[in-house]
Amino acid sequence: MHGYFRIISENIQGQQAVFHIELLPSCPVYAGHFPGNPIAPGACNIEMVRQCASIALQREVRIAGIRLCKFMKLLRPGTSEPLTLQLSWQDDTLSAAVMSGTDMAIQLKMNI
Amino acid sequence: MNRQYTHEQIEQLIPQRAPIKMIDSVVSVDNLIVQTALSVQDTNWFFSDGHLLEAGLVEHIAQSAAAMMGLKNEGAPKVGYIGDIKNFTVSRLPRLGELIRSRVTVIAQLESVTMVEAESKIDNELVATARMKVFLAE
Numbered sequence: 001m002h003g004y005f006r007i008i009s010e011n012i013q014g015q016q017a018v019f020h021i022e023l024l025p026s027c028p029v030y031a032g033h034f035p036g037n038p039i040a041p042g043a044c045n046i047e048m049v050r051q052c053a054s055i056a057l058q059r060e061v062r063i064a065g066i067r068l069c070k071f072m073k074l075l076r077p078g079t080s081e082p083l084t085l086q087l088s089w090q091d092d093t094l095s096a097a098v099m100s101g102t103d104m105a106i107q108l109k110m111n112i
Numbered sequence: 113m114n115r116q117y118t119h120e121q122i123e124q125l126i127p128q129r130a131p132i133k134m135i136d137s138v139v140s141v142d143n144l145i146v147q148t149a150l151s152v153q154d155t156n157w158f159f160s161d162g163h164l165l166e167a168g169l170v171e172h173i174a175q176s177a178a179a180m181m182g183l184k185n186e187g188a189p190k191v192g193y194i195g196d197i198k199n200f201t202v203s204r205l206p207r208l209g210e211l212i213r214s215r216v217t218v219i220a221q222l223e224s225v226t227m228v229e230a231e232s233k234i235d236n237e238l239v240a241t242a243r244m245k246v247f248l249a250e
Contacts, residue, residue: 001157001165029157032129034191041132042194043171047158050166063166066200066242071193 003027005048008082010055017056019085025078040075045106049085049096056087065111073105115141125182126175127189131157134172138179146180150212163205169240170200173230176216177246181226195225195245202240210234224248
């Protein structure tokens with residue numbers, strides 16, 4: 001999943017982290033999702049969360065399960081404001097929230 | 113109504129295209145159950161380090177559900193979105209060359225919202241399960 005997003009800043013403290021992220025409109029995935037109508041694929045955003053969690057936890061995080069993932073806002077690369085990804089984790093649970101401006105875009109609770 | 117769709121014909125059912133088309137074939141489909149297959153190739157969008165990533169299984173299941181919804185719509189397939197995912201489990205990541213077979217069943221449907229339950233297997237081994245709510249754009 002190359003070239004899908006860019007981390008603008010990251011702040012990792014204890015068992016929490018905040019990333020500011022830009023979705024890249026040049027990403028080849030938008031040729032297929034969807035032709036002439038670029039919309040960030042929900043599954044790509046799950047992978048983006050996993051990659052940021054791997055940075056925050058300083059190990060390759062694997063998703064054993066997703067207890068709940070809600071997509072509340074369509075994200076279009078280049079038009080949406082930079083995203084804010086908030087992560088927190090304890091034992092085998094990782095929680096993530098993705099905000100687009102002041103709108104909640106994604107809520108995710110996974111087993112890692 | 114129970115049909116099969118080849119690789120090219122799938123484009124009649126779903127709007128996703130390369131590089132993020134995540135179904136190779138529709139083995140059977142009717143209004144309530146769809147069975148699909150995906151072979152894990154290194155060209156896959158969600159392929160990484162010898163495996164298909166967890167998110168690849170999510171997208172494959174979502175597109176399988178979309179294929180079933182596409183059956184009901186004449187003409188160009190409508191764009192669909194994942195609304196939510198519950199109880200997604202992964203027992204292991206599919207490896208290069210393995211064939212994933214998925215069975216997605218409708219458990220509830222209300223206008224443009226469809227709730228499905230999915231199982232993905234490699235041979236007889238269950239590798240992923242999920243419940244998903246999928247929306248169709250009007």
